[in-house]
Amino acid sequence: MATDADLLELHEHVAAVSSGRRSAEEGVRLVLDRIERLDRTLRCYHEVFAAEALAAGREIDRRVRSGEKVGPLAGACVAVKDNLATRLGRTTCSSRMLEHWRSPYEATCVERLVAADAIVIGKTNLDEFAMGSSGEHCAWGVIRNPWDPRRVPGGSSAGSAAAVAAGLCHVALGSDTGGSIRQPAAFCGCVGLKPSYGRVSRWGLVAFGSSLDQVGPIARSVRDASLVLEVIAGEDRRDATSARMPVERLGGSLEEPVEGLRVGLPREYLSEANDPAVNAAVRRAAEALEAAGATIVAVDLPLTEVGISTYYVIAPAEASSNLARFDGIRYGHRAAPVAGEDLAELYARSRGEGFGDEVKRRIMIGTYVLSSGYYDAYYRRALQVRRLIAEEFDRAFERCDVLLGPTAPTPAFPIGAQQDPLSMYLCDVYTVNADIAGICGISIPAGTTAVDGAALPLAVQLQAPAFAEGLLLRASRMLEQVMGTVGLAPAR
Amino acid sequence: MSGGTDSPSAEPLSRGDVLKVARLARLRLHPEQVDRMRNDLAAVLSHIDRLRGVDCTGVEPMNQPLAASARGGNRLDSDEPGETLDVEAILARAPVREGTFIAVPKVLTDGD
Numbered sequence: 001m002a003t004d005a006d007l008l009e010l011h012e013h014v015a016a017v018s019s020g021r022r023s024a025e026e027g028v029r030l031v032l033d034r035i036e037r038l039d040r041t042l043r044c045y046h047e048v049f050a051a052e053a054l055a056a057g058r059e060i061d062r063r064v065r066s067g068e069k070v071g072p073l074a075g076a077c078v079a080v081k082d083n084l085a086t087r088l089g090r091t092t093c094s095s096r097m098l099e100h101w102r103s104p105y106e107a108t109c110v111e112r113l114v115a116a117d118a119i120v121i122g123k124t125n126l127d128e129f130a131m132g133s134s135g136e137h138c139a140w141g142v143i144r145n146p147w148d149p150r151r152v153p154g155g156s157s158a159g160s161a162a163a164v165a166a167g168l169c170h171v172a173l174g175s176d177t178g179g180s181i182r183q184p185a186a187f188c189g190c191v192g193l194k195p196s197y198g199r200v201s202r203w204g205l206v207a208f209g210s211s212l213d214q215v216g217p218i219a220r221s222v223r224d225a226s227l228v229l230e231v232i233a234g235e236d237r238r239d240a241t242s243a244r245m246p247v248e249r250l251g252g253s254l255e256e257p258v259e260g261l262r263v264g265l266p267r268e269y270l271s272e273a274n275d276p277a278v279n280a281a282v283r284r285a286a287e288a289l290e291a292a293g294a295t296i297v298a299v300d301l302p303l304t305e306v307g308i309s310t311y312y313v314i315a316p317a318e319a320s321s322n323l324a325r326f327d328g329i330r331y332g333h334r335a336a337p338v339a340g341e342d343l344a345e346l347y348a349r350s351r352g353e354g355f356g357d358e359v360k361r362r363i364m365i366g367t368y369v370l371s372s373g374y375y376d377a378y379y380r381r382a383l384q385v386r387r388l389i390a391e392e393f394d395r396a397f398e399r400c401d402v403l404l405g406p407t408a409p410t411p412a413f414p415i416g417a418q419q420d421p422l423s424m425y426l427c428d429v430y431t432v433n434a435d436i437a438g439i440c441g442i443s444i445p446a447g448t449t450a451v452d453g454a455a456l457p458l459a460v461q462l463q464a465p466a467f468a469e470g471l472l473l474r475a476s477r478m479l480e481q482v483m484g485t486v487g488l489a490p491a492r
Numbered sequence: 493m494s495g496g497t498d499s500p501s502a503e504p505l506s507r508g509d510v511l512k513v514a515r516l517a518r519l520r521l522h523p524e525q526v527d528r529m530r531n532d533l534a535a536v537l538s539h540i541d542r543l544r545g546v547d548c549t550g551v552e553p554m555n556q557p558l559a560a561s562a563r564g565g566n567r568l569d570s571d572e573p574g575e576t577l578d579v580e581a582i583l584a585r586a587p588v589r590e591g592t593f594i595a596v597p598k599v600l601t602d603g604d
Contacts, residue, residue: 104581198558211556237569243562309542320517327518329596334587343599344518352520360519361532364510367517368533369540381543383553388546390554422535438557467562 006030007488010076010170010224017075020064024075024119025057027170031077031121035168038491042144044159044168046082047089048122053077056119071117073231078113079169081160082123083130084215085204086110093206094138095128097332097354107204108239109173109215109232116231121169124159128356129323130180130208132156133427134418137358142415145187146489148454151412154184157218161188164218165457165489171228172218177209178311179408179431181216182443182461186407189445189457189486191476192218193225194431196466197438198243200229201236209318210241212435221485222444222476226250229469248470258474261294264400268304269430275410281446281458282406288482289404289475297400303389304433310389311432312425313369313382320366323359326351361421390437397465402475406430407443407461411451430461439466442476445486457486505534 007030008016016022032050039045060075080086083093085103092098110120127137135143135158143158145151146166153162157174161184164172174181176194185192193216200215207213217228230249236242265286270279286296328334328350335349355363369378396403408427418424434441441463448455462479464472510530514521521529579592586594 102585104577104585197556198562237567240567241556241558241563243558245562303546306542306546309540312536313540313543324518328587330582330594331585332587337597341597343597345520346597347518348515348520351518352522355519357525360521360525361529361536363517363519364513364529364533365536368513368537371513371516378540378543380553381546381548382540383555384548384551385543385546386557387551387554388548390557420535421532422539425536425539436557466557466559 007034007167009220010073011221011227013170014072014074014076014227017060018064018070023057024060025054027075028053028057028077028119028121031169034166035122038146038166039168041149042146042162042166042168043141044079044124044143044163044166045122046092046094046125046140046159049088049120052088053119053121060117071115072227073113073116073118076118076170077121078118079122079124079160079163079172080110080120081126081157081172081174083126083175083206084110084173085206086120086123088120089123091123091206093129094126094140095354095356095359096139097326099139099333101331103204105204108201108236110204112232113228124157124163124172126158127156128359129206129319130156130175130177131319131358131362133179133183133424135159135162135184136415137356139356144415145412147189147456148412148452151414151456152187154187154408154412156180157184160218161185161190161192164188164190164220166491167488171220171224173215174218175205175213175215176435177212178315178435179428181218182431182441183408183428185218185443186459187412187457189448189459189489190218190220191222191225191445192216192443193229194434194441195229195233195469196440197435198241199233199245199440199467199469201239201242203236203238207322209315210322211318212315214435222473222480223254225442226254226473243467245467250470250473254474254477256474257292257478258401258471261289261402261475261478262297262400263289263294264297264299264396264403266299266301266304266396266403266405268301269405271409273409274406277411277449277458278406278409282404282460285446285460285479285483286404289479292478292482294478299396299399299403301392301396303385303392305429306385307389307433307436308426308429310382310385310436311428312365313378314386314436316362316366317370317379318366320363320370323363326354328354358421386436389433393433393437393439393465401464401471403463405461407459411449411456411458434463440464440469440472442472444476444479444483446483448486505530505537
């Protein structure tokens with residue numbers, strides 16, 4: 001009988017399964033058993049594919065026994081955020097609008113995982129349509145933080161991060177438009193990687209902000225995140241914004257420290273508004289990297305704060321346009337018919353019933369900033385500031401290789417603590433600019449802090465230029481080696 | 493909506509403004525949602541106004557971050573039929589279907 005201690009990190013599990021030392025089917029069973037015990041409280045999953053996953057595990061075991069070659073993720077149980085289209089089960093975006101939606105096709109990133117012999121274990125809950133930073137805006141109920149179920153797991157990839165932290169999968173896919181991979185990873189003590197814009201195909205990712213959205217892994221270690229990225233990255237002819245850039249295969253070089261690494265520490269990132277434990281974690285990380293041979297460079301990013309204003313114009317504008325497709329006609333929720341009603345009224349009622357409050361707010365903001373008389377003052381101006389933010393990063397990366405800072409201004413906050421939307425938006429201050437500029441960023445655990453009788457994970461973020469994932473991951477591995485991981489959340 | 497390009501949020505957002513945006517967005521709001529939405533929008537728009545403090549003279553808007561070199565230029569598929577979704581799969585997912593059609597309310601009224 002397998003025990004919790006048998007839940008290996010992904011790279012260990014894959015190595016053991018591929019060499020026949022462990023059974024993939026038993027690995028699935030262990031994960032299913034943990035889901036059964038823990039997910040009633042945490043609510044990470046909307047759907048779990050138990051029978052299909054066990055069958056996939058059995059098939060991998062058979063192939064290993066008969067000496068057939070298996071893929072680089074053989075036996076890994078992957079949780080997939082429910083805004084990624086899968087052939088199995090439903091794809092709901094945690095929205096009433098898509099409550100019964102079954103996708104007729106599969107997202108490229110999921111296809112590539114399955115082709116690498118990963119096993120899709122289930123679909124994870126999110127803030128509806130990936131809009132939110134707490135996991136509280138899910139139509140199927142609030143998702144909880146496994147380190148302290150009174151607190152939020154962060155968002156919007158809430159279920160994905162909580163599932164990794166609680167050991168309810170080996171790895172998860174999330175999506176990041178303004179921080180939705182990195183911030184929940186930070187709140188749950190996981191590694192969360194947002195690849196550069198264009199690194200991973202968006203085909204099959206339900207669009208929120210098309211010029212910002214990226215798919216990436218949430219994992220227990222840098223090595224696991226790196227393995228998954230190598231599988232899902234790369235050009236896809238079905239996504240014209242997927243980059244024609246070679247995918248770097250790190251292999252053993254992940255373990256090699258970056259010679260002469262220059263770490264930029266932006267003055268603006270150590271704001272006094274941050275929780276003191278967060279700033280202390282960033283300072284500890286800087287000292288640890290310095291001790292490992294890196295040089296710390298002071299840099300300035302004065303546009304850090306205006307990133308929120310820029311983001312909350314561009315992202316809602318793109319969302320209002322992308323979500324126009326949900327009109328209740330071809331798919332999704334359609335309101336019950338009312339005699340004499342015209343088509344526009346049917347759209348408005350279907351959308352009014354199908355979308356939750358946060359989605360409605362974003363659509364309203366987006367519609368407002370794009371409307372006649374306001375377009376230049378808001379939308380065009382935000383796109384100009386976007387260029388200035390990207391150029392500011394370019395200048396900083398002339399002086400350093402990676403940027404170090406917090407992922408979020410605080411550790412996980414209590415459920416219900418952020419009632420006002422604007423204060424929730426301000427939590428994204430350290431993550432939105434990487435999406436705005438299209439660079440890559442990663443959140444890495446940095447110990448824990450005791451709050452209200454619970455140990456809560458702390459985290460730091462590293463950012464690197466577009467398509468410098470190799471450098472980012474090697475620097476992250478250096479940091480992980482000196483800071484250590486925080487392990488799985490205590491099972492309750 | 494009130495206000496011009498120079499000072500978009502100089503005047504407070506009215507209930508009428510909110511209803512107009514909701515109409516443009518094809519969103520039915522419950523009457524009790526309108527005031528809450530007005531307050532939320534006003535707070536967010538006032539924060540967004542900070543963009544006006546940034547000097548953008550001569551700055552070209554940036555629509556998307558992928559550099560042309562990484563994009564590999566404009567990509568056009570060859571004009572050959574490829575794999576498409578099955579018509580039946582699409583019809584089966586429509587909220588209301590009539591035979592091989594997706595049913596909608598009457599678009600043109602008798603006066604049109």
